[in-house]
Amino acid sequence: MKAIRIHAHGNRQVLQIDEMDYPRIAADEVLIKVKSSALNHLDLWVREGIPGVSLPMIMGSDATGIVQKAGRIAARDYPFQKGDEVITVPIRSCGHCAFCLSGRENLCREFHIPGESVQGVQAEYISVPAKYVLPKPGSLDWHQAAALPLAAMTAYHMLIPKAGLKYGDWILIYGASSGIGSAAIQMAKALGATVITTVGSDQKQEVARQLGADYIINYNKQPVGKSVLQLTQGRGVDVVFEHPGAKTWNDSLRALRKGGKLVTCGATTGPLVKIDIRSLFIKHQQLIGSTMGTLHDVLQILKMVDRKQFKPIVSKVFSYEDIKEAHRYLEEGEQFGKVVIDFF
Numbered sequence: 001m002k003a004i005r006i007h008a009h010g011n012r013q014v015l016q017i018d019e020m021d022y023p024r025i026a027a028d029e030v031l032i033k034v035k036s037s038a039l040n041h042l043d044l045w046v047r048e049g050i051p052g053v054s055l056p057m058i059m060g061s062d063a064t065g066i067v068q069k070a071g072r073i074a075a076r077d078y079p080f081q082k083g084d085e086v087i088t089v090p091i092r093s094c095g096h097c098a099f100c101l102s103g104r105e106n107l108c109r110e111f112h113i114p115g116e117s118v119q120g121v122q123a124e125y126i127s128v129p130a131k132y133v134l135p136k137p138g139s140l141d142w143h144q145a146a147a148l149p150l151a152a153m154t155a156y157h158m159l160i161p162k163a164g165l166k167y168g169d170w171i172l173i174y175g176a177s178s179g180i181g182s183a184a185i186q187m188a189k190a191l192g193a194t195v196i197t198t199v200g201s202d203q204k205q206e207v208a209r210q211l212g213a214d215y216i217i218n219y220n221k222q223p224v225g226k227s228v229l230q231l232t233q234g235r236g237v238d239v240v241f242e243h244p245g246a247k248t249w250n251d252s253l254r255a256l257r258k259g260g261k262l263v264t265c266g267a268t269t270g271p272l273v274k275i276d277i278r279s280l281f282i283k284h285q286q287l288i289g290s291t292m293g294t295l296h297d298v299l300q301i302l303k304m305v306d307r308k309q310f311k312p313i314v315s316k317v318f319s320y321e322d323i324k325e326a327h328r329y330l331e332e333g334e335q336f337g338k339v340v341i342d343f344f
């Protein structure tokens, strides 16, 4: 079978399509024929080299496909049949620590993301622990289903378990065209929040509006922090949904109201920021870190999908053979929503 692998870190040229043996399945695993897989910024970081990545590595965290067979325990404990259409949840954890047992797998000491610290899912066939395999929502096509798990789970975990977003809150969500931004806008609107978002070009404004954003700031034309203060009559937002990092940090702090929460999951423009802690304590503000999410988050997201409150946005689909071009497209920021690759 074919798999997208890297044997060294570097630019797009390190991406290879390798011929590999079919994966073995453990007793608690399900064998899946992959239809589609989504790219995440994590793929770019893994390719370029971050700590914890062992080589060679099969790329990719998100996949959707068709069940081929189940291991002995998986067949006994889960209702999967050959031919079932499924999504996979990009979590691997020990399953028996206090965090796992309380549904907080992303705090588990053995928490792993496929395609980062364990082998990924961009292959024609993959084996996945049955508990991290869920039915594909019927209302989503393969591309939307592949685009769902990592980005939506990350966004949901930031908004609800971490920031505790409530009806009537104001929220600043960076990057309407990013996978997590486009997910967060829809979810925040479903929760009854007023959404201010940012885009880098006027062409992206209309799509941001269709997602439900109430106010859209073109960050290349207007200063974000100042614009948010104008929109909120000087008060600031209840929640800032951060992921760009260095470039947006000062605007984020400026836009945050007294008692507000800044929740961050990324550093795409750089990881080092400055903070005046006097301002933090005088304003009773909270800075909250968040990575990935939990199986419970994904189950909640699937309810939002059923209620037509959330749908993953797919920007462009590539064949797996064009994986280098797919990475280029994501790297250059041309997308609105998720980049998907097909294994059809």
Ligand SMILES: [Zn+2]
Residues within 6 Å of the ligand: 093, 094, 095, 096, 097, 098, 099, 100, 101, 105, 108, 109, 110
């Ligand atoms: Zn655990």
